[in-house]
Amino acid sequence: MDNAIVWFRDDLRLQDNPAFTAAVDNGYRVIPLVISEQTVPASAHTWWRHYALADFQQSIKSSGGNLCLRLGRAEGVLQTLIDELQVKAVFWNRRYTPTGIAIDTGMKQHFKALGLEVKTFNAALIKEPWQILNKTQKPYRVFTPYWKACLHEGLAGANPLPEKKIHWLRTESLALQELELLDHIRWDKQFPEHWKPTRAEGLEQLNHFLQGPVHSYDCDRDRPDIVGTTRLSPYLHSGLIGVREVVSAIELETALRSTRSSVDSASFVTGCDKLLSELGWREFSYYLLYHHPECVREPLQESFKRFPWKKDQKLLRAWQSGQTGYPIVDAGMRELWQTGWMHNRVRMIVASFLVKHLMQPWQEGADWFMQTLLDADLASNTQGWQWTSGCGVDASPFFRVFNPVSQGKKFDPDGAYVRRWVPELKRVPLKQVHEPWLMDAGLQQASNCVVGDQYPKPIVDLKQGRERALEAWQSIRE
DNA sequence: TGAAATGTTGGGGCG
DNA sequence: ACGCCCCAACATTTC
Secondary structure, three states: OOEEEEEEOOOOOOOOOHHHHHHHHOOOEEEEEEEEOOOOOOOHHHHHHHHHHHHHHHHHHHOOOOOEEEEOOHHHHHHHHHHHHOEEEEEEEOOOOHHHHHHHHHHHHHHHHOOOEEEEEOOOOOOOOOOOOOOOOOOOOOHHHHHHHHHHHOOOOOOOOOOOOOOEOOOOOOOHHHHOOOOOOOOOOOHHHHOOOOHHHHHHHHHHHHHOHHHHHHHHOOOOOOOOOOOOHHHHHHOOOOHHHHHHHHHHHHHHHHHOOOOOHHHHHHHHHHHHHHHHHHHHHHHHHHHOHHHHOOOOOHHHHHOOOOOOHHHHHHHHOOOOOOHHHHHHHHHHHHHOOOOHHHHHHHHHHHHHHOOOOHHHHHHHHHHHOOOOOHHHHHHHHHHHHOOOOOOOOOOOOOOHHHHHHHHOOOOHHHHHHOHHHOOOOHHHOOOHHHOOHHHHHHOOOOEOOOEOOOOOOHHHHHHHHHHHHHHHOO
8 A cells, every 4th residue: 555645734624625535545545744834923823723733633533543743844844754654645735825836836846757646636615716717718807707607617515525444654743832833922812712723613603603693694794793604714714614515514404494395494595695605705815816816915906006005103003903093993903813803894894994094005904914813814815905995806996985983883783892892982872882082071981981091082083084095096096 | 895975855844 | 825944864976
């Protein structure tokens, strides 16, 4: 029996894993490998990765293997193992980030040239980015026709499990701690209160969602004050759960429902369609990143390269630390810092505020999100920022400036979300909870929220900020 | 997957 | 009963 390395990256699961399945079914003895290249310092998503790896390690252990953890540059690590263990094949699932593609392409050529069998697969996406093209054989630039084309082809479900018995090759491994994925400064100490990075927990969340919240997903997903979303993003990014497993779960639940005629099937179908379309946006992000790798740093709309940003470290710091004086913005930024996650509606609000009212370059916001999000996903994050900044393809028009006060009133109508994350607002009456500066001096005292003292004064005037942004935008229009 | 400015309409108070 | 004004409520336009 020959040995094959299955190199796991953002696909930390044995189910729905085509590279792993192929290795087993092709009759190889499997060396499950994870390499930590340590190119980024410990941050929120490496915290997640640490515990996700612990879970993955455990699942391999319980099926009789041991996960091989290594540190260093991928090529060197692979070469060492190949030499030591007479490895005949290397299998992995594809990445789609520019650097990931560059590394993987080079490595595939290198090891093929040495006579190894190297095979790559799709575990991360419903459709490969090169698969979906418009009538002129070019990539789509608008979401809706793109997603229709995907739906027309049919959404693939989970990849099959191996049919043959799994044979593991046990190897020496570093201890998980030696990967140094946890920061020495334990600013992440509150994460465990909010997250359990295990596959079982992710599946549980998915199932729970499909049993209840999916029915009101259409409106509830916009409400940061209630748990109306799946909160699956970190599971999907690390690959504890595969996106195609989500598709399969939806299909299975739909099939179960069609056998009984339930009265609430309409809301179920609507919710599922909405969820699928959110997964569609994720796909579209990977698609755009694949076809336009430069979009990580460069706006997709040429004219935005001339945008007159007003770089200001003080404003950026105030935004990052949730001290802007606008409750919904501060609540979002503090939720992010404390839990490693932010509700999507609030991501749009804080992004619009940073880019438009504060006139800071979207790349600054994108960088901060990548450092602080558990689900730090280059594709989704880049597209999210380009979308709100109005410089992406099929983006929100720049003139659509979110007003943090009206957005707060609309999507956090009881003030529960802002009060949860901005404790200064706990005793502020609902009427002023999204605009505490409107309280008179006496009420500010009585509410323990003296503006300019206990809670910051608004960092920018909304009307002025909006007008300044629109003027700047006019200046770059053709 | 906005918001603000501007335009239009229609009911009610009032002389 | 009528015209006039006011102004909410809604609709349209603009960024």
